[in-house]
Amino acid sequence: MSELSQFLSPIRISIDDLLPDPNNPRFSEIGEELITVPESRYADEKVQQNAYEKMRNPLFDVSGLKDTIKTLGFLPMDRIVIRNWKGVSKDGRQKYVVIEGNRRVTALKWLLTLHDIGKETFTDDQLNNFRNIESLILNEQLAPITASLILPGLRHVSGIKEWGAYQKARAIYELRKAGLSAQEAAQNLGLSTRSANQAYRCFRALEQMKTDEEFGEFVKPKLYSYFEESFKRPNVKKWLGWDDHSEEFQNEEHLKEFYSWIVPQDGERDPKLSEAKSIRDLGRFIDDEGALNIFRLPDGSVARALAKYEIEHPEDWFPKIIAAANAIKSLTPEMLRKMNETSQTSLHELKTIIEQTLSDREKLLN
Numbered sequence: 001m002s003e004l005s006q007f008l009s010p011i012r013i014s015i016d017d018l019l020p021d022p023n024n025p026r027f028s029e030i031g032e033e034l035i036t037v038p039e040s041r042y043a044d045e046k047v048q049q050n051a052y053e054k055m056r057n058p059l060f061d062v063s064g065l066k067d068t069i070k071t072l073g074f075l076p077m078d079r080i081v082i083r084n085w086k087g088v089s090k091d092g093r094q095k096y097v098v099i100e101g102n103r104r105v106t107a108l109k110w111l112l113t114l115h116d117i118g119k120e121t122f123t124d125d126q127l128n129n130f131r132n133i134e135s136l137i138l139n140e141q142l143a144p145i146t147a148s149l150i151l152p153g154l155r156h157v158s159g160i161k162e163w164g165a166y167q168k169a170r171a172i173y174e175l176r177k178a179g180l181s182a183q184e185a186a187q188n189l190g191l192s193t194r195s196a197n198q199a200y201r202c203f204r205a206l207e208q209m210k211t212d213e214e215f216g217e218f219v220k221p222k223l224y225s226y227f228e229e230s231f232k233r234p235n236v237k238k239w240l241g242w243d244d245h246s247e248e249f250q251n252e253e254h255l256k257e258f259y260s261w262i263v264p265q266d267g268e269r270d271p272k273l274s275e276a277k278s279i280r281d282l283g284r285f286i287d288d289e290g291a292l293n294i295f296r297l298p299d300g301s302v303a304r305a306l307a308k309y310e311i312e313h314p315e316d317w318f319p320k321i322i323a324a325a326n327a328i329k330s331l332t333p334e335m336l337r338k339m340n341e342t343s344q345t346s347l348h349e350l351k352t353i354i355e356q357t358l359s360d361r362e363k364l365l366n
Contacts, residue, residue, distance in 0.1 A: 028221035055106040169199035229279035285309040
Protein backbone atom coordinates (compact mmCIF):
# COMPACT_ATOMS: atom_id res chain seq x y z
CA MET A 1 0.00 0.00 0.00
CA SER A 2 2.94 2.36 0.68
CA GLU A 3 3.97 2.05 -2.97
CA LEU A 4 0.44 2.67 -4.21
CA SER A 5 0.08 5.84 -2.14
CA GLN A 6 2.23 7.76 -4.63
CA PHE A 7 -0.46 7.23 -7.27
CA LEU A 8 -3.28 8.62 -5.10
CA SER A 9 -4.09 12.34 -4.90
CA PRO A 10 -6.67 14.11 -2.71
CA ILE A 11 -9.64 15.60 -4.51
CA ARG A 12 -13.06 16.94 -3.50
CA ILE A 13 -15.86 15.49 -5.63
CA SER A 14 -19.60 16.13 -5.82
CA ILE A 15 -21.51 12.98 -5.01
CA ASP A 16 -23.53 13.56 -8.20
CA ASP A 17 -20.38 12.78 -10.18
CA LEU A 18 -19.65 9.50 -8.38
CA LEU A 19 -20.63 6.23 -10.03
CA PRO A 20 -20.93 3.23 -7.72
CA ASP A 21 -19.43 0.21 -9.47
CA PRO A 22 -22.19 -1.82 -11.22
CA ASN A 23 -19.72 -4.73 -11.37
CA ASN A 24 -19.10 -4.68 -7.62
CA PRO A 25 -17.74 -8.10 -6.52
CA ARG A 26 -20.13 -7.96 -3.56
CA PHE A 27 -23.13 -8.55 -5.82
CA SER A 28 -22.17 -12.20 -6.17
CA GLU A 29 -23.17 -12.62 -2.51
CA ILE A 30 -26.81 -12.08 -3.44
CA GLY A 31 -26.72 -14.59 -6.28
CA GLU A 32 -25.98 -12.02 -8.97
CA GLU A 33 -25.34 -13.57 -12.36
CA LEU A 34 -21.80 -13.38 -13.70
CA ILE A 35 -22.55 -10.75 -16.37
CA THR A 36 -20.26 -7.73 -16.72
CA VAL A 37 -21.72 -4.29 -17.40
CA PRO A 38 -19.67 -2.51 -20.12
CA GLU A 39 -17.68 0.52 -18.89
CA SER A 40 -19.43 2.76 -21.43
CA ARG A 41 -22.80 2.14 -19.73
CA TYR A 42 -21.77 2.77 -16.12
CA ALA A 43 -23.50 6.18 -16.05
CA ASP A 44 -26.80 4.94 -17.53
CA GLU A 45 -29.59 5.92 -15.17
CA LYS A 46 -31.07 2.42 -14.94
CA VAL A 47 -27.65 0.81 -14.52
CA GLN A 48 -26.88 3.11 -11.60
CA GLN A 49 -30.33 2.63 -10.10
CA ASN A 50 -29.90 -1.14 -10.30
CA ALA A 51 -26.51 -0.94 -8.57
CA TYR A 52 -27.98 1.36 -5.90
CA GLU A 53 -30.86 -1.01 -5.15
CA LYS A 54 -28.56 -4.02 -4.94
CA MET A 55 -26.21 -2.20 -2.57
CA ARG A 56 -29.16 -1.61 -0.23
CA ASN A 57 -29.60 -5.35 0.24
CA PRO A 58 -29.63 -6.09 4.00
CA LEU A 59 -26.66 -8.41 3.48
CA PHE A 60 -24.40 -5.38 2.96
CA ASP A 61 -25.66 -3.50 6.06
CA VAL A 62 -25.72 -0.13 4.30
CA SER A 63 -28.70 0.82 6.47
CA GLY A 64 -26.56 0.64 9.60
CA LEU A 65 -23.83 2.66 7.92
CA LYS A 66 -26.43 5.24 6.85
CA ASP A 67 -27.60 5.67 10.44
CA THR A 68 -24.02 6.09 11.64
CA ILE A 69 -23.32 8.82 9.06
CA LYS A 70 -26.62 10.49 9.96
CA THR A 71 -25.52 10.65 13.60
CA LEU A 72 -21.82 11.47 13.24
CA GLY A 73 -21.62 12.99 9.79
CA PHE A 74 -19.38 11.74 7.00
CA LEU A 75 -15.88 11.74 8.45
CA PRO A 76 -13.06 12.53 5.97
CA MET A 77 -10.45 10.37 7.73
CA ASP A 78 -11.39 7.28 5.69
CA ARG A 79 -11.52 8.55 2.13
CA ILE A 80 -13.27 7.01 -0.83
CA VAL A 81 -10.96 5.92 -3.65
CA ILE A 82 -12.05 6.73 -7.19
CA ARG A 83 -10.82 6.69 -10.78
CA ASN A 84 -11.78 8.59 -13.91
CA TRP A 85 -14.71 7.08 -15.76
CA LYS A 86 -13.73 6.27 -19.33
CA GLY A 87 -17.17 7.02 -20.76
CA VAL A 88 -18.82 10.27 -21.83
CA SER A 89 -21.65 11.68 -19.70
CA LYS A 90 -24.75 13.36 -21.09
CA ASP A 91 -24.16 16.54 -19.05
CA GLY A 92 -20.53 16.78 -20.20
CA ARG A 93 -19.17 16.56 -16.64
CA GLN A 94 -16.34 14.23 -15.73
CA LYS A 95 -17.67 11.25 -13.79
CA TYR A 96 -15.71 9.01 -11.44
CA VAL A 97 -16.02 5.29 -10.72
CA VAL A 98 -15.86 4.25 -7.07
CA ILE A 99 -13.01 1.77 -6.56
CA GLU A 100 -13.30 1.57 -2.79
CA GLY A 101 -16.25 2.96 -0.82
CA ASN A 102 -19.37 1.77 -2.63
CA ARG A 103 -21.20 1.15 0.67
CA ARG A 104 -20.42 4.66 1.90
CA VAL A 105 -21.47 6.33 -1.35
CA THR A 106 -24.72 4.35 -1.34
CA ALA A 107 -25.40 5.39 2.27
CA LEU A 108 -24.81 9.07 1.40
CA LYS A 109 -27.08 8.89 -1.65
CA TRP A 110 -29.72 7.22 0.50
CA LEU A 111 -29.62 10.03 3.07
CA LEU A 112 -29.89 12.68 0.35
CA THR A 113 -32.87 10.88 -1.20
CA LEU A 114 -34.61 10.75 2.18
CA HIS A 115 -34.05 14.50 2.54
CA ASP A 116 -35.38 15.21 -0.97
CA ILE A 117 -38.65 13.34 -0.31
CA GLY A 118 -39.12 14.87 3.13
CA LYS A 119 -38.53 11.79 5.26
CA GLU A 120 -35.42 13.40 6.74
CA THR A 121 -34.48 17.04 7.17
CA PHE A 122 -30.83 18.05 7.29
CA THR A 123 -29.13 21.42 7.72
CA ASP A 124 -27.18 23.09 4.93
CA ASP A 125 -23.95 22.09 6.65
CA GLN A 126 -25.03 18.45 6.82
CA LEU A 127 -26.09 18.44 3.18
CA ASN A 128 -22.77 19.95 2.16
CA ASN A 129 -21.01 17.24 4.18
CA PHE A 130 -23.00 14.54 2.37
CA ARG A 131 -22.64 16.04 -1.12
CA ASN A 132 -19.02 17.14 -1.33
CA ILE A 133 -16.77 14.19 -0.72
CA GLU A 134 -13.09 14.24 0.17
CA SER A 135 -11.71 11.45 -1.97
CA LEU A 136 -8.49 9.99 -3.31
CA ILE A 137 -8.19 9.71 -7.08
CA LEU A 138 -6.03 7.03 -8.63
CA ASN A 139 -3.67 8.06 -11.44
CA GLU A 140 -4.31 5.10 -13.72
CA GLN A 141 -1.74 6.25 -16.27
CA LEU A 142 1.08 5.84 -13.77
CA ALA A 143 -0.30 3.22 -11.37
CA PRO A 144 0.08 -0.51 -12.08
CA ILE A 145 -2.93 -2.07 -13.79
CA THR A 146 -3.56 -4.18 -10.69
CA ALA A 147 -4.11 -1.13 -8.45
CA SER A 148 -7.90 -1.11 -8.90
CA LEU A 149 -7.98 -4.69 -7.61
CA ILE A 150 -5.46 -4.32 -4.82
CA LEU A 151 -6.96 -1.20 -3.21
CA PRO A 152 -10.40 -2.68 -2.39
CA GLY A 153 -8.85 -6.07 -1.81
CA LEU A 154 -6.61 -4.81 0.97
CA ARG A 155 -9.64 -3.47 2.79
CA HIS A 156 -12.11 -6.28 2.25
CA VAL A 157 -10.21 -9.55 1.93
CA SER A 158 -9.39 -9.56 5.62
CA GLY A 159 -10.68 -6.22 6.86
CA ILE A 160 -13.79 -4.05 7.13
CA LYS A 161 -16.98 -5.77 5.89
CA GLU A 162 -14.96 -8.73 4.72
CA TRP A 163 -15.57 -10.16 1.27
CA GLY A 164 -16.92 -13.67 0.91
CA ALA A 165 -14.84 -16.58 -0.38
CA TYR A 166 -15.90 -16.08 -3.99
CA GLN A 167 -14.99 -12.38 -3.99
CA LYS A 168 -11.54 -13.14 -2.57
CA ALA A 169 -10.97 -15.85 -5.17
CA ARG A 170 -12.04 -13.54 -7.97
CA ALA A 171 -9.59 -10.88 -6.78
CA ILE A 172 -6.76 -13.44 -6.71
CA TYR A 173 -7.72 -14.66 -10.18
CA GLU A 174 -7.77 -11.15 -11.64
CA LEU A 175 -4.38 -10.32 -10.14
CA ARG A 176 -2.86 -13.55 -11.48
CA LYS A 177 -4.48 -12.86 -14.85
CA ALA A 178 -2.89 -9.39 -14.84
CA GLY A 179 0.56 -10.98 -14.60
CA LEU A 180 1.30 -11.20 -10.88
CA SER A 181 2.86 -14.38 -9.54
CA ALA A 182 0.97 -16.54 -7.05
CA GLN A 183 3.05 -15.16 -4.20
CA GLU A 184 2.70 -11.53 -5.32
CA ALA A 185 -1.08 -11.83 -5.67
CA ALA A 186 -1.34 -13.30 -2.17
CA GLN A 187 0.92 -10.68 -0.62
CA ASN A 188 -0.97 -7.81 -2.25
CA LEU A 189 -4.18 -8.97 -0.58
CA GLY A 190 -2.68 -9.93 2.77
CA LEU A 191 -3.24 -13.67 2.30
CA SER A 192 -0.95 -16.65 2.65
CA THR A 193 0.26 -18.07 -0.65
CA ARG A 194 -1.29 -21.42 0.20
CA SER A 195 -4.80 -20.07 0.84
CA ALA A 196 -4.57 -17.79 -2.19
CA ASN A 197 -3.56 -20.69 -4.42
CA GLN A 198 -6.47 -22.77 -3.14
CA ALA A 199 -8.89 -19.91 -3.85
CA TYR A 200 -7.39 -19.52 -7.33
CA ARG A 201 -7.91 -23.22 -8.12
CA CYS A 202 -11.53 -23.06 -6.96
CA PHE A 203 -12.20 -20.04 -9.13
CA ARG A 204 -10.56 -21.73 -12.13
CA ALA A 205 -12.78 -24.77 -11.56
CA LEU A 206 -15.89 -22.58 -11.56
CA GLU A 207 -14.69 -20.86 -14.73
CA GLN A 208 -14.21 -24.29 -16.32
CA MET A 209 -17.82 -25.16 -15.56
CA LYS A 210 -18.93 -21.96 -17.33
CA THR A 211 -17.52 -23.34 -20.59
CA ASP A 212 -19.55 -26.56 -20.39
CA GLU A 213 -22.26 -26.65 -23.07
CA GLU A 214 -24.74 -28.50 -20.88
CA PHE A 215 -24.13 -27.04 -17.43
CA GLY A 216 -22.52 -23.64 -18.09
CA GLU A 217 -25.86 -21.82 -17.90
CA PHE A 218 -26.29 -22.93 -14.28
CA VAL A 219 -23.05 -21.34 -13.03
CA LYS A 220 -23.56 -18.86 -10.20
CA PRO A 221 -21.16 -17.61 -7.52
CA LYS A 222 -22.88 -19.74 -4.88
CA LEU A 223 -21.52 -22.87 -6.61
CA TYR A 224 -18.01 -21.72 -5.69
CA SER A 225 -18.40 -23.32 -2.27
CA TYR A 226 -18.93 -26.76 -3.86
CA PHE A 227 -15.52 -26.56 -5.51
CA GLU A 228 -14.01 -25.17 -2.32
CA GLU A 229 -15.19 -28.26 -0.45
CA SER A 230 -14.02 -30.54 -3.29
CA PHE A 231 -10.46 -29.23 -3.13
CA LYS A 232 -10.40 -29.80 0.62
CA ARG A 233 -10.94 -33.53 0.04
CA PRO A 234 -7.99 -35.09 -1.81
CA ASN A 235 -9.97 -38.13 -2.97
CA VAL A 236 -12.73 -35.97 -4.51
CA LYS A 237 -10.12 -33.76 -6.15
CA LYS A 238 -8.39 -36.87 -7.52
CA TRP A 239 -11.68 -38.44 -8.67
CA LEU A 240 -12.39 -35.30 -10.70
CA GLY A 241 -8.86 -35.40 -12.11
CA TRP A 242 -7.51 -31.96 -11.17
CA ASP A 243 -4.34 -31.07 -13.05
CA ASP A 244 -2.23 -28.15 -11.78
CA HIS A 245 -0.49 -27.70 -15.13
CA SER A 246 -3.66 -27.13 -17.17
CA GLU A 247 -5.51 -25.72 -14.13
CA GLU A 248 -8.55 -27.81 -14.99
CA PHE A 249 -10.27 -31.07 -14.12
CA GLN A 250 -9.32 -33.73 -16.66
CA ASN A 251 -11.77 -36.57 -15.96
CA GLU A 252 -14.63 -35.39 -18.19
CA GLU A 253 -16.92 -38.32 -17.37
CA HIS A 254 -16.70 -37.78 -13.63
CA LEU A 255 -16.85 -34.01 -14.04
CA LYS A 256 -20.11 -34.15 -16.00
CA GLU A 257 -21.53 -36.40 -13.33
CA PHE A 258 -20.40 -34.03 -10.60
CA TYR A 259 -22.01 -31.06 -12.37
CA SER A 260 -25.29 -32.98 -12.56
CA TRP A 261 -25.18 -33.48 -8.79
CA ILE A 262 -24.73 -29.81 -7.88
CA VAL A 263 -27.43 -28.25 -10.12
CA PRO A 264 -31.18 -29.01 -10.20
CA GLN A 265 -32.13 -31.61 -12.79
CA ASP A 266 -35.39 -32.35 -14.61
CA GLY A 267 -37.37 -29.70 -12.79
CA GLU A 268 -36.25 -30.80 -9.32
CA ARG A 269 -36.16 -28.11 -6.68
CA ASP A 270 -32.87 -29.17 -5.10
CA PRO A 271 -29.76 -30.74 -6.63
CA LYS A 272 -28.68 -34.23 -5.62
CA LEU A 273 -25.95 -32.67 -3.48
CA SER A 274 -28.26 -30.15 -1.83
CA GLU A 275 -25.51 -28.04 -0.23
CA ALA A 276 -21.76 -27.63 -0.45
CA LYS A 277 -21.08 -29.42 2.82
CA SER A 278 -22.60 -32.55 1.25
CA ILE A 279 -19.21 -32.90 -0.46
CA ARG A 280 -17.81 -33.93 2.92
CA ASP A 281 -20.07 -36.99 2.94
CA LEU A 282 -19.40 -37.61 -0.75
CA GLY A 283 -15.71 -37.81 0.08
CA ARG A 284 -16.40 -40.64 2.53
CA PHE A 285 -17.85 -43.02 -0.06
CA ILE A 286 -16.64 -41.76 -3.45
CA ASP A 287 -13.92 -44.45 -3.61
CA ASP A 288 -16.40 -47.22 -2.78
CA GLU A 289 -18.00 -48.30 -6.06
CA GLY A 290 -20.94 -50.03 -4.36
CA ALA A 291 -21.90 -47.02 -2.26
CA LEU A 292 -21.31 -44.66 -5.18
CA ASN A 293 -23.63 -46.71 -7.39
CA ILE A 294 -26.33 -46.46 -4.72
CA PHE A 295 -25.92 -42.68 -4.81
CA ARG A 296 -26.11 -42.69 -8.63
CA LEU A 297 -29.56 -44.31 -8.64
CA PRO A 298 -32.49 -42.00 -9.58
CA ASP A 299 -33.72 -42.18 -5.98
CA GLY A 300 -30.22 -42.45 -4.54
CA SER A 301 -29.17 -40.07 -1.80
CA VAL A 302 -26.17 -39.26 0.34
CA ALA A 303 -27.87 -40.93 3.31
CA ARG A 304 -28.45 -44.18 1.44
CA ALA A 305 -24.94 -44.23 0.02
CA LEU A 306 -23.47 -43.67 3.47
CA ALA A 307 -25.66 -46.44 4.89
CA LYS A 308 -24.30 -48.82 2.25
CA TYR A 309 -20.75 -47.68 2.89
CA GLU A 310 -21.01 -48.03 6.64
CA ILE A 311 -22.37 -51.57 6.37
CA GLU A 312 -19.24 -52.48 4.40
CA HIS A 313 -16.93 -50.43 6.62
CA PRO A 314 -18.20 -50.79 10.19
CA GLU A 315 -14.81 -49.85 11.58
CA ASP A 316 -15.36 -46.25 10.45
CA TRP A 317 -18.54 -45.62 12.40
CA PHE A 318 -19.11 -48.33 15.00
CA PRO A 319 -16.72 -46.92 17.65
CA LYS A 320 -18.51 -43.58 17.45
CA ILE A 321 -21.87 -45.30 18.00
CA ILE A 322 -20.49 -47.08 21.07
CA ALA A 323 -19.10 -43.79 22.40
CA ALA A 324 -22.44 -42.01 21.87
CA ALA A 325 -24.35 -44.85 23.56
CA ASN A 326 -22.02 -44.76 26.57
CA ALA A 327 -22.37 -40.98 26.81
CA ILE A 328 -26.16 -41.26 26.92
CA LYS A 329 -26.04 -44.08 29.49
CA SER A 330 -23.90 -41.89 31.75
CA LEU A 331 -26.58 -39.23 32.09
CA THR A 332 -27.75 -39.05 35.72
CA PRO A 333 -31.33 -38.25 36.83
CA GLU A 334 -30.11 -34.82 37.97
CA MET A 335 -28.57 -34.14 34.53
CA LEU A 336 -31.80 -35.22 32.84
CA ARG A 337 -33.86 -32.85 35.01
CA LYS A 338 -31.58 -29.90 34.19
CA MET A 339 -31.27 -30.69 30.48
CA ASN A 340 -31.86 -27.55 28.39
CA GLU A 341 -33.95 -27.28 25.23
CA THR A 342 -30.91 -27.46 22.91
CA SER A 343 -29.78 -30.76 24.43
CA GLN A 344 -33.29 -32.19 24.21
CA THR A 345 -33.49 -31.18 20.55
CA SER A 346 -30.16 -32.90 19.87
CA LEU A 347 -31.41 -36.15 21.43
CA HIS A 348 -34.61 -36.02 19.36
CA GLU A 349 -32.52 -35.42 16.22
CA LEU A 350 -30.31 -38.39 17.10
CA LYS A 351 -33.38 -40.56 17.58
CA THR A 352 -34.75 -39.49 14.18
CA ILE A 353 -31.42 -40.19 12.46
CA ILE A 354 -31.19 -43.65 14.02
CA GLU A 355 -34.72 -44.51 12.98
CA GLN A 356 -34.09 -43.27 9.43
CA THR A 357 -30.82 -45.18 9.21
CA LEU A 358 -32.46 -48.44 10.30
CA SER A 359 -35.26 -47.83 7.81
CA ASP A 360 -32.75 -47.22 4.99
CA ARG A 361 -30.96 -50.43 5.93
CA GLU A 362 -34.20 -52.42 5.62
CA LYS A 363 -34.82 -50.90 2.19
CA LEU A 364 -31.31 -51.81 1.05
CA LEU A 365 -31.64 -55.39 2.24
CA ASN A 366 -34.97 -55.74 0.47
